[in-house]
Amino acid sequence: MGSFRQRGCKCPPDRKRCNCGAKWYYRYDIVDPKTGKRKQKEIGGFTSKAEAEAEAKRIQYELLRGIYTEPSKMTVEEFMTDYVKNTLKNEVAPNTYEQRLAYVQNHIKPHIGKVKLSDLSPSHIQKFYNDLREKYGPGHVQNIGRLLNKAFNQAVRWNMIARNPFQLVKKPSTSRKNTKIKVWTIDEQKIFLSHAMKxxxxxxxxxxxxxTSGMRKGEILGLKWDDVDTKSGIVRVKRTIVWAQKSIYLKDAPxxxxxxxxxxLPEQTVKALKKWQLACPANELNLVFPSPKTNKILYPNSLDKQFLKTVAESGVSRISFHGLRHTFATTLLSSNVNPKVVQEMLGHATIKTTMDTYSHVLPNMQKEAASQLSAVLF
Incomplete structure (x- = not known):
């Protein structure tokens, strides 16, 4: 039926239990279908003997049923790189492909890349998720998890592994309860704009x-004058910019x-746009905000540098450019603007997304609602 062993244990021989973190391995025999000869296989990386025994039961069950799949010798890094470059690339947009490839290189490779595909265990995955959550937001971690889950489902269909270990681990939460959003107060917004005006x-x-619009960075940089109606005071968000294949381009549909x-838009923003329209240099793409250097698309990192420079000079608290979007939404909700209106202006798919993201505003909204009810009834 096979044997178990703990590799590299540094604990004293007389210890009652292992505390050094050495991994458990399961060794078993299979018959090579090509030669008919018996050969030994080993699977490991388990944090406890019980975990190794559970895997042994599964292997023996599959051997008896004739549905056993021999473990792949590929590493997670090798498989994921091949999967993204040769399978996923044909299914997604260029910018999504570049993003997923970056996930592999920047996150998957350093953490679990060297683990063999067949050796990847739920404990590996849980630690991987935990490490990512210490540095990145819940949405970013969940996107990486979705990519891995999809890829490993494909590995099962290709008979490279017997089961998908990602289905045994709880998906990273998208809850924002512990995520603190940095926004500006009304006074900070006034100070910043007053300085930026110079x-x-x-x-x-x-x-x-x-x-004053809550538009995303890519939406602003992809805005064309055709999308701006200064008479009605509105902007139409139709496209965004994307970075792919080491180049930047406009993409219809954000x-x-x-x-x-x-x-x-507020009247003050419309006036500012009218003034800028007269000064804006003509450009091939008819962009509202072309690069001052190239007169083409303004690169996001160039905008970020200018923004942070202005923030530092104005003396207000440091936030990211995306923090302007959060500030916009928080200001409206704190001013008792209907959340449904805020949702539509932000372009969120559901009201739940809006309220979950800006849950920090809810207590004040509820206090105001209670005050208004008190004024009406008593």
Whole structure:
């Protein structure tokens, strides 16, 4: 039936239990279908003997039923790189392909890349998720988890592994309860805009639009003058910019279907856009905010540098450019604007996304609702 062993244990011989973290392995025999000869196989990396015994039961069951799949010798890194480059590439947009390849190189390879495909255990995966959650947001970690789960499902269909270990681990939570969103107060917004007004007109107008529309960075950089109606005071969000194959380009249809939307702007923002329109240099793509250097698409990292420079000079608390979107939503919700309106302006697919993201505003909204009810009834 096979044997178990603990490799590399450094605990004293008389110890009652192992505390050094040495892994358990299971060794068993199978018959080579090509030669008819018996050969030994070993699977391991288990954190406890019980975990190894559970895997042994599964292997023996599959051997008896004739459904056993011989473990693949490929590592997780080798398989994931091949899967993304040769399978996923044909199924997704270029920018998504580049992003998924970056997941493999930046996250999967350093953590679990050297583990053999057949040796990857639930404990490996749980530790991987835990390590990622210490550095990255829940949405980012879950996207990596989705990629791995999809890839390993394919590995099962290709008979490279017998089962998908990612289905045995709880998916990374997307809860934002422990994620603190950094936003500006009304006073900080005024101070920042007052300082930005002293700088280049293009950046002042761009920052003002971000703070008063809630548009994403890519949506602002992909905005064309055809999308701006200064008479009605609205902008139409139709596209975004994407980075793929080491180049940047415009992509019709932003992040999701709900991202295609119309946003009503404050009068001050409309006036600023009119002023900038007169000064904006003509450019091939008719962009509202072309690069001051190339007159083509303004690169996101260039915008970030200018934004952080302005933040530092103005003396307000440091937030990311995406923090302007969070600030916009928080300001509206705190001012008792209907959450459904905020959802539509942000381009969220559901009201749940809006309320989950900005749950920190809910207590004040509830207090205001209770005050209004008190005023009406008593």
């Amino acid at each position: 700088g280049p007109l293009i950046y002042y107008t761009l920052f003002l639009l971000a703070l 992040k999701t279907e709900s991202s295609i939307r119309t946003i009503q």
